[in-house]
Amino acid sequence: MSKRILLITGxxxxxxxxxxxxxxxxxxxxxxxxxxxxxxxxxxxIHDFEPGWDTYIERIGYLQESDIAxxxxxxxxxxxxxxxxxxxxxxxxxxxxVIAIVKxxxxxxxxxxxxCHGIQILIAAExxxxxxxxxxxxxxxxxxxxxxxxxxxxxxxxxxxVTGQTWQxxxxxxxEVFACLAEGETAVV
Numbered sequence: 001m002s003k004r005i006l007l008i009t010g011x012x013x014x015x016x017x018x019x020x021x022x023x024x025x026x027x028x029x030x031x032x033x034x035x036x037x038x039x040x041x042x043x044x045x046i047h048d049f050e051p052g053w054d055t056y057i058e059r060i061g062y063l064q065e066s067d068i069a070x071x072x073x074x075x076x077x078x079x080x081x082x083x084x085x086x087x088x089x090x091x092x093x094x095x096x097x098v099i100a101i102v103k104x105x106x107x108x109x110x111x112x113x114x115x116c117h118g119i120q121i122l123i124a125a126e127x128x129x130x131x132x133x134x135x136x137x138x139x140x141x142x143x144x145x146x147x148x149x150x151x152x153x154x155x156x157x158x159x160x161x162v163t164g165q166t167w168q169x170x171x172x173x174x175x176e177v178f179a180c181l182a183e184g185e186t187a188v189v
Contacts, residue, residue, distance in 0.1 A: 003030045003079040003181060008098060008121065010036045014086030015044035015061030016167045017115055021082055022064075024174055030181075035073055036066035037095065045086055047166075055138070058087065070097035075104045079181065085116025085136065085166070093124035102127070106160075113177055115164040119143065122161070132156055133163040 005025050009018055018034070025032040036042055044061040081102065083089065092098050102125040105112055114122050119135035120142065122128050128148035133156055135143060140150040154169035155162060155176045162180060164173030 004077055005030055005032050005181075006073065006075075006078040006081045006101075007032050007034045007084060008036075008081060008092065008101070008118075009034065009042065009044075009064075009066075009084040009086070010088040010092055011043050012045050012058075012087035012090075013042065013064075013084050014088075014116060014167060015046050015064075017084045017086065018044055018064055019062060020167065020170055021084065028178065030079075033067045033078070034064065035068050035070055035101075037092075038069045039066055041065050047086065070095065070101065073097075073101050075101060075108060075110070078105075078110070080111030080113055080177075081105045082177075083112075083114040083118030083121045085118045087117070089117045089120040093121045099125050109160060111177075111180055112161045113163075113173075114161075115169065115173055116166045119163055122163075123148075127161070131158045131161060133158060133161070134165050134169075135163055136166055 022032045042064050044064055046059045046061040047056045050057050106127055116136045123142050123146050128143055128146050132149045132151050133143055134151045143150045154172035155164045157176050162176045
């Protein structure tokens, strides 16, 4: 049976992070399952950097169907959870279903992956204190005020948690993610 990975996002989730993750896990023979507040076609966004702007800009991105709603998640069915970035984590961190799911993954010692603003959900779940993490640089304050240590590297592993800065960190982030998912596997001869 292939490994199942739970991807958490919603409207205004980052298009590239969502599609890249889905395709990358499928390419590796795993089954990514996209969970959102409800089963629906989500409106994803593209965050990019424009010369002369002091912050990123947001454009309309791709549409993506969610596979399941948060109410349908059974943590025991998954090897890991990936909290995607974009603007979605800003409101998802206030959804008690999301927080309960993330806390259950942590309690069961399963892999916790977060990229970009996805770390806002880890923060809301009170899982960043005394950990070294990375995320989009403008979320650094939230990490530090919650007693986490922000690291400027593109991807950081701390125990069963891997965090990445932005979609530009995909090479470093997914190298670490797949190394973690391969731990404990034995070669079949």
